[in-house]
Amino acid sequence: MGSYLKEAHIAQLAVKRATILTQKVALEHLKGVSKEDKSPVTIGDFGAQAIIINSVLKNFPGDEVVGEEDSELIKEKNLGDDILAHIESIQKEDSAHDNELGVLSDVKSICDTIDKGQSKGGRKGRIWALDPIDGTKGFLRGDQYAVCLAFMVDGVVQVGVIGCPNLPHDLGDPSSHVGGLFTAVRGVGSYFQDLKDDLIYPFTNSTKIHVDNSRALEQARVLEGVEKGHSSHELQALIKKGVNIQSKSVNLDSQVKYCALAKGDAEIYLRLPKDVKYREKIWDHAAGSLLVHESGGKVSDIYGNELDFGHGRTLNSQGVIASTTTTHDKIIGTIKSIIGEKGEKLEQYCK
Numbered sequence: 135m136g137s138y139l140k141e142a143h144i145a146q147l148a149v150k151r152a153t154i155l156t157q158k159v160a161l162e163h164l165k166g167v168s169k170e171d172k173s174p175v176t177i178g179d180f181g182a183q184a185i186i187i188n189s190v191l192k193n194f195p196g197d198e199v200v201g202e203e204d205s206e207l208i209k210e211k212n213l214g215d216d217i218l219a220h221i222e223s224i225q226k227e228d229s230a231h232d233n234e235l236g237v238l239s240d241v242k243s244i245c246d247t248i249d250k251g252q253s254k255g256g257r258k259g260r261i262w263a264l265d266p267i268d269g270t271k272g273f274l275r276g277d278q279y280a281v282c283l284a285f286m287v288d289g290v291v292q293v294g295v296i297g298c299p300n301l302p303h304d305l306g307d308p309s310s311h312v313g314g315l316f317t318a319v320r321g322v323g324s325y326f327q328d329l330k331d332d333l334i335y336p337f338t339n340s341t342k343i344h345v346d347n348s349r350a351l352e353q354a355r356v357l358e359g360v361e362k363g364h365s366s367h368e369l370q371a372l373i374k375k376g377v378n379i380q381s382k383s384v385n386l387d388s389q390v391k392y393c394a395l396a397k398g399d400a401e402i403y404l405r406l407p408k409d410v411k412y413r414e415k416i417w418d419h420a421a422g423s424l425l426v427h428e429s430g431g432k433v434s435d436i437y438g439n440e441l442d443f444g445h446g447r448t449l450n451s452q453g454v455i456a457s458t459t460t461t462h463d464k465i466i467g468t469i470k471s472i473i474g475e476k477g478e479k480l481e482q483y484c485k
């Protein structure tokens with residue numbers, strides 16, 4: 135099987151166009167509406183999903199898309215004209231790529247395009263997994279968020295592209311430039327480039343990135359989410375204690391955590407379940423997990439099993455541990471020593 139470089143290039147162009155749209159929304163009006171499950175969604179999520187699905191299906195018309203959002207709230211809350219205005223403004227700015235990405239010019243086609251993201255996923259065929267804004271809560275706070283797109287074949291992620299408009303180039307140096315575009319292609323590697331630089335071909339203007347395996351476990355830099363409802367910070371603290379890591383974690387929203395790990399700015403990303411029944415969405419992890427894999431790291435569920443992206447719209451496993459290869463086994467061993475080999479004691483930490 136060849137490498138999916140054309141898919142990667144279209145994904146990069148589409149993610150970049152969508153990311154710029156989200157930045158404009160962030161500047162102009164940060165307002166969310168509440169979805170059925172009470173989680174927030176914004177004009178930025180809808181606009182980004184429309185742009186990316188339109189671009190993907192223009193180039194690969196037979197493919198399916200598993201996208202997070204649908205158009206119901208656009209109609210209910212009358213958001214269509216606002217979304218259209220943002221899409222038209224970004225298309226005007228990025229018109230050089232209209233031939234490759236296509237354009238959207240009315241509310242009905244925006245809604246129809248967003249609703250093409252309802253694939254059930256699965257183990258067969260060419261399927262894209264899209265999170266138009268991952269970390270919507272971070273986006274609304276003005277913190278980290280990411281635009282995430284993955285391409286899968288027969289349930290295996292082949293390409294992952296993540297736009298991170300607010301991520302410092304060096305996580306340890308807050309004064310460094312912000313804004314990155316991360317790309318992973320299975321068998322080829324993981325790459326980083328400045329979000330503002332031109333995308334001439336997948337890896338022009340970009341740097342190959344690697345995880346940093348040089349630190350001892352006790353010195354490892356740990357990443358966790360910001361939202362206490364999305365992962366168990368209590369269990370994460372116990373695991374850190376168990377492996378003797380004393381430093382404070384860096385809390386970041388979204389898949390920028392995978393990006394920071396992949397480029398060697400951190401060693402461990404802990405995501406322990408807050409709810410034993412919760413199953414992670416594939417769009418929350420598909421792109422990021424390939425990025426870490428291709429940069430030499432390891433990603434698994436909390437028991438050390440590989441994530442299965444062919445199961446459907448969700449994974450059929452609990453939590454995520456992403457880390458350098460040198461630290462992974464010890465973390466999984468420590469988790470099992472706390473929650474039991476099969477998670478017998480997990481429930482007592484999930485309230």
Ligand SMILES: Nc1ncnc2c1ncn2[C@@H]1O[C@H](COP(=O)(O)O)[C@@H](OP(=O)(O)O)[C@H]1O
Pocket residue numbers: 173202265267268269270271272359360361363364365386387388389408409412414415418
């Ligand atoms: N109970 C839960 N457990 C784990 N993840 C959850 C969750 N409820 C929501 N999420 C997911 O957490 C994602 C954000 O991750 P993080 O906390 O690392 O920033 C959300 O993505 P969206 O913001 O795209 O909806 C959402 O899908």
Ligand SMILES: [Mg+2]
Pocket residue numbers: 173174202270
């Ligand atoms: Mg959401």
Ligand SMILES: [Mg+2]
Pocket residue numbers: 265267268269417418
């Ligand atoms: Mg998400």
Ligand SMILES: [Mg+2]
Pocket residue numbers: 179202265266267268269270
């Ligand atoms: Mg989202």
